[in-house]
Every structure is written in structure tokens, then in C-alpha cells.
Amino acid sequence: MSENVTATQSPQVPAVKFGGKGLTIGIVIAAAVTVIGLVLWGMQLVGGFMDTDMRDFNPWGLSIALFMFFVGLSVGSMAVAAAPKAFKLAGFEGLTKVATWLSICSTVLAIGFVVVDLGQPLRLWELFAYSNLGSPLMWDIIVLAVYLILSVVFLWTLLGAEKGKASEKSVRIVAVVALVWALLVCAVDAWIFSLMPGRPMWNTALLAPWFISSALASGTALVLVAAVALRKGGYVQLAQESFVKLVKTMGVFICVDLFFFACDLITEGFPASSQIVAMLTTGPLAPFFLTEVVGSVVAALVCFVPKLRTNPLAVAAGLLVILGIFCKRIQLVVGGFQVPALDYATFLTDFTVTGPWGQGLAGAYAGMIYTPTLPEMGLALGVVALGVLLVLLGLRLLPLATAKDSL
Numbered sequence: 001m002s003e004n005v006t007a008t009q010s011p012q013v014p015a016v017k018f019g020g021k022g023l024t025i026g027i028v029i030a031a032a033v034t035v036i037g038l039v040l041w042g043m044q045l046v047g048g049f050m051d052t053d054m055r056d057f058n059p060w061g062l063s064i065a066l067f068m069f070f071v072g073l074s075v076g077s078m079a080v081a082a083a084p085k086a087f088k089l090a091g092f093e094g095l096t097k098v099a100t101w102l103s104i105c106s107t108v109l110a111i112g113f114v115v116v117d118l119g120q121p122l123r124l125w126e127l128f129a130y131s132n133l134g135s136p137l138m139w140d141i142i143v144l145a146v147y148l149i150l151s152v153v154f155l156w157t158l159l160g161a162e163k164g165k166a167s168e169k170s171v172r173i174v175a176v177v178a179l180v181w182a183l184l185v186c187a188v189d190a191w192i193f194s195l196m197p198g199r200p201m202w203n204t205a206l207l208a209p210w211f212i213s214s215a216l217a218s219g220t221a222l223v224l225v226a227a228v229a230l231r232k233g234g235y236v237q238l239a240q241e242s243f244v245k246l247v248k249t250m251g252v253f254i255c256v257d258l259f260f261f262a263c264d265l266i267t268e269g270f271p272a273s274s275q276i277v278a279m280l281t282t283g284p285l286a287p288f289f290l291t292e293v294v295g296s297v298v299a300a301l302v303c304f305v306p307k308l309r310t311n312p313l314a315v316a317a318g319l320l321v322i323l324g325i326f327c328k329r330i331q332l333v334v335g336g337f338q339v340p341a342l343d344y345a346t347f348l349t350d351f352t353v354t355g356p357w358g359q360g361l362a363g364a365y366a367g368m369i370y371t372p373t374l375p376e377m378g379l380a381l382g383v384v385a386l387g388v389l390l391v392l393l394g395l396r397l398l399p400l401a402t403a404k405d406s407l
Contacts, residue, residue, distance in 0.1 A: 023396055030389035037382010040375050041116060049119060052376045058337040062372040062380050063117035065329040067110050069218075070387075071144070071189055072211070072325060074106035076219010076253075078151060078182040080246070085175035091242035094402035098236055099223045100155045101394045103182075106222075107148045109387040116379060136192045140185075147178075147185045154178045159399060186211045193336065201276050201336045204267070210260040217253035218325040221299075221318035224250060228315050235395065237402040247314050251303025254296050254321060261293070261328075276339060284369045285335055288327040295320035295327075334370045 044051050054061045081099035084092040115121055131138050157174045160166035190211040193202035224246055230236045231243075238246075268276045280289045299317035302308045372380070394400060 023392060027389060027392045027396070030385045030392060033385035034382055034389055037379050037385060040379040040382060044116075044375060044379060045120070051373065053371050053373050058334070058370045060117070060333050060337070061370055062376050063113045065326075065333045066380055066383070067113040067117070068189060068211075068332070069326050069329045070106045070110040070113065071185060072215035072218050072329075073222050073322075074103045074110060074147075074151075074219070075182040075186050075212070075215040076217065076221075077103035077106060077223055078154075078178060078219070079216055080220055080223045082154065082175040082179040082182070085171055086179050088172075091239055091245065094237040095223060095227055095246075097155065097158055097398075097400045098226060098230060098395075100151060100158065101398065101400055102222060102226060102391065103219075104148070104151045104155065105387045105390040105394070107144065107151060108390060109383060111144060111148070112383045112386065113380075116383065136188065136195055139188045140192055143181070143185050143188050147181050150174070150178045150181055162399075183212055186215050193332070199336050199339065201268070201339055202332070204264065206260060206264055206267075210257070210264070213253060213257040213260055214325050214328060217250060217257050218322050220246065220250040220253055221321040225315050225318040225322075228311055230395075235401050243314075244309065247303050247309055247317075250318065250321065251300050254300045254303065257325075258293070258296055258300070276335070279335055279338055280331060283338075285331050285338075288331050292324040292327040292331070295324040299324075338369070 052061060077099045080092070081096045081103060083089065085096065115124070118124065127138075127141060131141075133139075154174045157166050157171050161168060161171050187208045190208040193199070194204055194207040197203050227236060227238055227243065227246070231238050265277055265280075268274070279285055299320045302313045302317035
């Protein structure tokens, strides 16, 4: 989609009438899948984590990977929503409320996956009663809770400004605070991993800026895909020039993310950590590695080649970016536990590892690749369905459509 394409404005559609029967069917399906997820969660609470593929040697799995993934989507969406308000960038007014709602829903999902991973929701109060403020995990709980509150306040301020109940100055102040706090959330998430010296794949100062670049790329992609769908339905108004800027911005974030990935691979490619690179490029995680790299390169080409910048290809590029960042999260969580943190004998049972452990610790690590079980994947799908349900309900019930006076 090139810059000389004339913008076509879709007719304004009130939020309450948006979607019709199609949206209603989507809400019903999302609600049904959410209920199935709740049932699977109940089964996991009864059976314990033995129903999953997580063990002592790989205590983090799909839930933590998706937690990081949705935090990134949330932060990136908030950046798209708040940056234009913070820096007075014109042309993106039609996306601000929708992007903020996507950010809120993504944050709810991230928190949901943490609750699922804790294993016993009735003991959540112990996190606060016996909290260790020196732990990055506790930092993350605090910044994520504050971030969710800030996101809701930002949306409330946007809606108030449309009704004349809030000034543009107040909107800008909240936008700046929300944007800065969103980046802090990403940094704290990265510190959970990078402050572990016993995990060579994670122990790098590069992780924090890398998390931020990944979040900006995936969040921008999410808003872009939503913008195309909602603009076609007349729910949001976005000039073609602004849409092209959004696509190019996503391309820049992709390139920065690939640069950080290259820096990490070069650093880890030296003999001391060459096993990490081998695991990613030719080992069992190679499909995730190739999907991320190839998909990101293709998406970048679509972003920067005018003849390729059509609506369908832009959406495809956005989906490739989202898929690639998800693959990165899988590589990080699973790959981090693939490199042995222990070099001495220990007790190996079905509770500590799911791979072949007859040949001792080295043999256990050599065969250990975490693969989520069907109940795990079903539960994860149920949590994601909850997010879809929230998004659809927001489109139906909240005044998120582009206001006429902002065009």
C-alpha cells in the first residue's frame, strides 16, 4: 500500500450496533471456549501440575510464555495509543481508544496466565502477606497491577475528554505516565529472567531493551490487524497516510528486534555458549527459530516495499510478527531450561523430569524438551478466549468507535 493511495472513509457506525449477528456469534463462541477453559483449570487444580509437562527441571511452560507474550502485546498496544497523545502526533485519533482497550484486555490475560501458573488461586493472598520486595517477581506483580489501573484511567480520561469532562492536558499527562510505566513493565519482566546468573541463555543485560522492542513490534502488529478489520466495518476511521505510517513504524520495530536477536546470537555463538545457538538453529527449537526469523524478514519487506504494502499483505505481515514474537517467547522459556544449571548427580524421578533419565542428569537434559499436554493447551486456549470475549464485549458495549469530532 503506497503513500499515494487515496484514503477511503467508511461510514460511521455506532458502537452499540457494530457487528450485528456476527459479533454476537463471536461472543457466544468465545464465552463457550472460556467455560471449557475453566473446566480444564478445575481439573488441573485437582490433578496438580502432574497433568502438565512441567517438572522440577522445567518448572515454567506455556503459561509463562503466554504471560510474557501478552504483556508484550499490551505494552505495544499502549504505545500506539499513548504516544500520539503524549507527543501530539496527529492522524491516529481513531485508533486510540481501541488500542487502549486491546492493551487492557492483554494485561488481563497476562495476569490470568500468572494465576493459572501459580497452581492454587486460594493462596494468592500469601503473595502480599509474605512478599519479598527484593524479588523481581514481586516487582512484576506491583508494576503490572499499577499498569492495569493506569490503563483503565487512561481509557476513562479519553472517554471523558470526548464528553468535555477532561482536558487535553490531562489526557496528555496520563498518556505520558502510562507510556513510561508500560516500558517499565517490559523491563521488569525482562529482569525476572536476566537476573538469573545460573541460566546463561537469560543472563544478559540485552534482555530488557530486547523485550521492549519485541513488545513494540507485536503490539503495533496487533493494533494494525485490528485497524484493518475495524476500518472495513466502519468502526474506526484511519486515513491511508496514517495507516502507512503505522505499517512503517512496525517495520522499524521489527528491524530493531532482529538486530537485538543478531547481537544475542553472535555473543552466544562463541564456544562458551555455543550450545545455546546450536539448540536454537539446528536443535529441537529450530522450527520456532526459523519461523521467527523468516517471518520477521518477510514482514519487514512488506513494511518497506511500497508495492507490497497492500491491506491483505499488511495484515499478513502483522500476523507473522505476532507469530514470530510468540515463537521467541517459547524459545526463551523452553530453551532457558534446556541448558543444564547443575553438573552433579541428583535424584531423577517422574516428578523432576519427563524425558529419558536412565543415563543420569546429562541424559535427562539431553532428552528434555518441554511439550505442553492437551489439557495445558486447552486451558491456554480458554484463557485466550476470555481475552477475545472481553475485546468483543468492549466493541459492543463501550464507546470505542471513532468519535465524529475527532475526524
